[in-house]
Amino acid sequence: MSSETMSLFSAKLAARLDALVLKYPLRRSALVPMLLYAQDEIGYLSDAVIAEVAERIGITELDVRNVATYYSMLRFKPAGKYNVQVCTNISCMLRGGYEILERFEEELGIGHNSMTPDGLFSLEEVECIGACCWAPAIQVNYDFHDELSPEQVPEILASYRGRETAHA
Amino acid sequence: MPRLVSHPDEVKIVTRRFGQGAAKIERYIELGGYEAAKKCLAQGPEWIIDEMKASGLRGRGGAGFPTGLKWSFVPKQSAKPKYVLVNGDESEPGTCKDHLIFLHDPHAVIEGTIIAGLAIGAKTGFIYLRGEYRYLLEFMEKAVADAYARGFLGTHIFGSDTEFQIITQTGAGAYEVGEESALMESLEGKRGVPRIKPPFPAVVGLYGGPTVINNAETIATVPHVIAMGAAAYAAVGSVRNGGTRLFGLSGHVERPGVYELPMGYNLRKMIYEVGGGVRGGRGLKAVVPGGSSTPVLLPEEIDIGMDFDQVGKAGSMLGSGGVVVIDDQTCIVEFALRTISFYQHESCGWCIPCREGTDWLKKSLTRFHAGFGETKDIDNIQYLAENMMGRTFCPLGDAAAMPILGFVKKFRKEFEEHLGGKACPFAKRVELAVI
Numbered sequence A: 001m002s003s004e005t006m007s008l009f010s011a012k013l014a015a016r017l018d019a020l021v022l023k024y025p026l027r028r029s030a031l032v033p034m035l036l037y038a039q040d041e042i043g044y045l046s047d048a049v050i051a052e053v054a055e056r057i058g059i060t061e062l063d064v065r066n067v068a069t070y071y072s073m074l075r076f077k078p079a080g081k082y083n084v085q086v087c088t089n090i091s092c093m094l095r096g097g098y099e100i101l102e103r104f105e106e107e108l109g110i111g112h113n114s115m116t117p118d119g120l121f122s123l124e125e126v127e128c129i130g131a132c133c134w135a136p137a138i139q140v141n142y143d144f145h146d147e148l149s150p151e152q153v154p155e156i157l158a159s160y161r162g163r164e165t166a167h168a
Numbered sequence B: 001m002p003r004l005v006s007h008p009d010e011v012k013i014v015t016r017r018f019g020q021g022a023a024k025i026e027r028y029i030e031l032g033g034y035e036a037a038k039k040c041l042a043q044g045p046e047w048i049i050d051e052m053k054a055s056g057l058r059g060r061g062g063a064g065f066p067t068g069l070k071w072s073f074v075p076k077q078s079a080k081p082k083y084v085l086v087n088g089d090e091s092e093p094g095t096c097k098d099h100l101i102f103l104h105d106p107h108a109v110i111e112g113t114i115i116a117g118l119a120i121g122a123k124t125g126f127i128y129l130r131g132e133y134r135y136l137l138e139f140m141e142k143a144v145a146d147a148y149a150r151g152f153l154g155t156h157i158f159g160s161d162t163e164f165q166i167i168t169q170t171g172a173g174a175y176e177v178g179e180e181s182a183l184m185e186s187l188e189g190k191r192g193v194p195r196i197k198p199p200f201p202a203v204v205g206l207y208g209g210p211t212v213i214n215n216a217e218t219i220a221t222v223p224h225v226i227a228m229g230a231a232a233y234a235a236v237g238s239v240r241n242g243g244t245r246l247f248g249l250s251g252h253v254e255r256p257g258v259y260e261l262p263m264g265y266n267l268r269k270m271i272y273e274v275g276g277g278v279r280g281g282r283g284l285k286a287v288v289p290g291g292s293s294t295p296v297l298l299p300e301e302i303d304i305g306m307d308f309d310q311v312g313k314a315g316s317m318l319g320s321g322g323v324v325v326i327d328d329q330t331c332i333v334e335f336a337l338r339t340i341s342f343y344q345h346e347s348c349g350w351c352i353p354c355r356e357g358t359d360w361l362k363k364s365l366t367r368f369h370a371g372f373g374e375t376k377d378i379d380n381i382q383y384l385a386e387n388m389m390g391r392t393f394c395p396l397g398d399a400a401a402m403p404i405l406g407f408v409k410k411f412r413k414e415f416e417e418h419l420g421g422k423a424c425p426f427a428k429r430v431e432l433a434v435i
Helices: A011-020 A027-042 A047-057 A061-068 A090-094 A097-108 A150-167 B025-030 B035-043 B045-055 B067-072 B097-104 B106-120 B134-149 B180-187 B216-228 B230-236 B267-274 B308-313 B332-346 B352-372 B375-388 B396-410 B412-416
Strands: A082-087 A121-126 A138-140 A143-145 B083-088 B124-129 B165-170 B211-215 B244-251 B257-262 B284-288 B322-327
Touching: A011 A027, A027 A047, A027 A061, A027 B165, A047 A061, A082 A097, A090 A097, A090 B244, A090 B322, A090 B332, A097 A121, A097 A150, A138 A150, B025 B106, B025 B134, B035 B045, B035 B106, B035 B216, B045 B067, B045 B106, B045 B216, B045 B230, B067 B106, B067 B211, B083 B106, B083 B180, B083 B216, B097 B106, B097 B134, B097 B216, B097 B244, B106 B124, B106 B134, B106 B165, B106 B211, B106 B216, B124 B134, B124 B180, B134 B165, B180 B211, B211 B216, B216 B230, B244 B267, B257 B267, B267 B284, B267 B322, B332 B352, B332 B396, B332 B412, B352 B375, B352 B396, B375 B396, B375 B412, B396 B412
Parallel strands: A082 A121, B083 B124, B083 B211, B124 B165, B244 B322
Antiparallel strands: A082 A138, A138 A143, B244 B257, B284 B322
16 A cells, blocks of 8 residues: 555655555564554554554454554554553552552543543553653653652643643 | 763763763764774674673673673574564563663664674664653664764665664563563564574574574663773673673662662662662662562662672572662552562463463452452462463563562561451552452
8 A cells, every 4th residue: 555545544654654564574564563653643443544554564454453452552442632651560659650640530530541521631550661760650642751749740731731722 | 851860889881971962973973982883893793702702791681691692692604684683672660771771872772783783694683662662762763864874874884895774663562572582573563472492583583584682781781892892891790790780779769760880789788878778768678679570689688799690699680670679668468469460461371371370369469468368378379379480481470470479488477467357557559359
């Protein structure tokens, strides 16, 4: 599939994916990054996304699903525009990771693996994100926020809400 | 942005360019960068491997295998292309050192990959970063593009007739992919299910070709070994453990952070002097010395040198160098439960002892922590963990079982204090999951 033919993705992403399959000794090596980049744009791996990825790599949809279900960052239902991922693994737990998670639950009114009604935020309790020495830490999409206290939670949420009003 | 820390006892070799803008190629070159790769290009593979062997550098991912020896296992002649694969899937809880390397010194990773390629006769290297490290992947990709633009990568590296290409790759969330055969599977676009060994990757690896797989810290250390000389590097460390290591101090210490200390540095000193002691002046209860999979040490067991051999002798492992400090207000049962919950989440299910073992351990510990445990459960937990050991394709089964065995053996009394329907003496959160 080239970027000129029908694609679910923006022209920019489609061009990137066209290049991606040529980057490796074997086309299939593009599968995991392609799924992640597609999810970044579309929000989740819908049936249509899986079908297009399968066609781009040249494997069956079942094969794509078989691989995709292995990786914890890949999801099959929509998430919020800003996906808040709170680490509660050991180093974060010892420095208050669960208190951070509870504060996000209170502020957003949602629990683990759910989304606010406006679709702006979703919340996930996640495993180690590689910020153990700067615990407790979270990621909002791919942005790290570290050495947090529960009191900082409202301002983090406000900064992302602020981006929305800035765009509006 | 992760905070950089400093302590007078540090010996800054791998971290010496941190905080100096070395992610920019001009700055990296100004600070002596890429000279080691040029030297290796002139000296040839045998010289490189001899230097690496003499340096005493051992794999920083956790197993501590001598790097030079690993490289020497790759056959000189091969019908299939050979590869270098850099493991940046850093995901052992307690470990965040590679995070800083990618952020502050991405060219050291590139230069180390080139040198590894020259040593084994590979034309292609892969740098694989965990999916969560997207901003670091972007740093790496920029650095790789800059190295190509300067002719340090490509068909004629540094103006020679030697070719070396680097390809970056992202994961998408999987601890198990840190295991080398699972890493290759993932890079081939598959589930990260481990391969049976033998054949070992040095003979049949990525795309069926001979492959050397090294941790990102190991690779980033290589140019420094070449630049300072193997003997000088080895002299910094302890016996059979050359050089320095990036230790990640986390948990209940006053000054957490990634510190570069000589191999063999005393653990008690690391916690009380480098890390400033236990937070809030509390007592020390336990230390997990090398990432979440390594067996716990008691306060009376921490007068040891932090190298692969001495920590091994003390009944644990140096692992990934992630030192997690636990104070006396922490419930060990809860800590054990959080540890096993992680491994239960990450088990791929391929091997039954790991899949069932982690699941039953999580269930047992959940019930136990909630005060519904029985005396026989303590023995059962130990029995389950013992029967996972050595019975799985990849080390995830052992990684899950080892810490649990340590907690049960060393803190049996604290487990017993949870018996008889009593509430956990420490925890604020006790949840009884549906079993």
